[in-house]
Amino acid sequence: MSYEVNGATVEHDEEGYITDLSAWNKDLAALIAKDENIDMNDEHWEVVNFLRDYYEEYQIAPAVRVLIKAVKKSMGKEKGNNKYLYTLFPYGPAKQACKIAGLPKPTGCV
Amino acid sequence: MNDMADTGEQTIKKFLYVNRKAPYGTIYALESLEVVLIGAAFEQDVSLAFLDDGVFQLMKGQDTADIGVKNFSPTYRALGDFEVTKLFVEKESLEERGLSEDDLMEITYEDEDDDWEEKPSIHLVNRSELAAVMAEQDVILSF
Amino acid sequence: MSILHTVNKSPFEKQSLSSCVAHASHGDAVLMIEDAVYGAVSGTAAAAQLEENKNISIYALGPDLNARGLGEAKLAEGVNVVDYNGFVELAVEHDKTQSWL
Known part of the structure; x- marks a missing residue:
């Protein structure tokens, strides 16, 4: 299970938490938020x-x-x-x- | 007379977590810390004791980058945020290990009842003082 | 026939380090790893025993020292710090390895 962001693949667990903390970036955060139906302000x-x-x-x-x-x-x-x-x-x-x-x-x- | 159930008040018990193992070599230290953090949600009167090899958990300057294990020592400094503010460290255990209070991390909490003044969480106690701390507890959890 | 002895238990919890040093022969090396590196701290009974024994060379694994917040300044005299490559070299230099668990 993974997120695709800016051409990179970031693994996550069955609940959507990313497994490699260092892989985080703002675009990924916005993508996870979208999955959660949150529009980041x-x-x-x-x-x-x-x-x-x-x-x-x-x-x-x-x-x-x-x-x-x-x-x-x-x-x-x-x-x-x-x-x-x-x-x-x-x-x-x-x-x-x-x-x-x-x-x-x-x-x-x- | 107040019925406790009527007021919604709960009995607050004195909990002591006894830490006697060094970090990293075994899982006890980390397990203890996790139980303390989870237990903090129950708003009891919590104390932590560090004796024997447990005093090594509080060493400053821990850097686990080269052993591939998470360095959980910074988390002790967050205990105050979880209202865990009493860390008793046994003096004799430090001395037997060639250590003094200067070798330990600085751990503080903000005292809500005293205008959020920052106060030390670590209390150096001798063996008999620690025995007295143990004697006054309702529940003791050993790691 | 020299031996590399490795010890991985805290000397304050178990007798492994003490027993190891008592059984090590001239030309052997003792390498403290994991929780045994606490035995390298100066001013302890464990370190005194290491300093006493001049026939053996004493090593401690750097990554395990760092993890536990033990800088060079805290170490007893005669303790040599090695990294993982140094560990391998010690294993190669000696005829066999004995683990004190």
């Missing part, structure tokens, strides 16, 4: 970029409260809540945003 990108930065530093996806805190900081108080994250990613920020960000499927209930 600046706020989606903001979340995805935060997830990637956090993973880079800690080798793990953040806890939801950490993500919310970060969103609050960058997008303002009214958007820094779980509900807003679900409007961006209807099937859950952990599941969908991590997949688009090219991170492994979160192990915990984050």
Whole structure:
């Protein structure tokens, strides 16, 4: 199972998470998002970029409260809540945003 | 008298994860860390103990690029984000291994109840202090 | 007939390294790999035993040291760091290999 993007083949698991984290790029992210019926806007990108930065530093996806805190900081108080994250990613920020960000499927209930 | 079920309150138990193995040579250290992270969702009173070879898990400067294994040491620094803020490291175990606190990663958390002040998560304790920590727990998980 | 001894267990958990050094003969080499590299840290009982034994040469595998955050500055005197190629060379130089598990 794989994504085809810009002539490159990127393997993914049965749920759509890419298996080689280093193969990620923005075009691939947009393609995964399309499969998830998400049209990426600046706020989606903001979340995805935060997830990637956090993973880079800690080798793990953040806890939801950490993500919310970060969103609050960058997008303002009214958007820094779980509900807003679900409007961006209807099937859950952990599941969908991590997949688009090219991170492994979160192990915990984050 | 308050019935706990009525208020929706849950009993919070004291959980201690005991880490006694070095990383990479066996899977115990990584398994422990994963269980701690999953368990964090249950919002219990969690502590981690590092003794015997477990103290090696917290060594700074770990670089696994040449052994083809994921370096999970940065994840200990994220524990505070999961409200795991008490890491007890046994002094005697460090000394027996030629180590001191300076050899360990700096691990901190932001204290919600104190204006998000950054505080150290690692507490150096001696053997008898660690025994006392073990004695006061409700549940102990061993790795 | 020289032997390359490899040890892969932490000296603080098992007696493998200690037993290995006690059984190594003049001209043998001891190579610490995986968790055994913790035995190369100076100031420990394990390192003292290595330093005592002048008849054997002592090696530790670099990639395993790096993985565990053990820089050269932490190593006991007389410990030689080798990479994977060095491991192979040691195996070639000695007549046989013995693993202390």
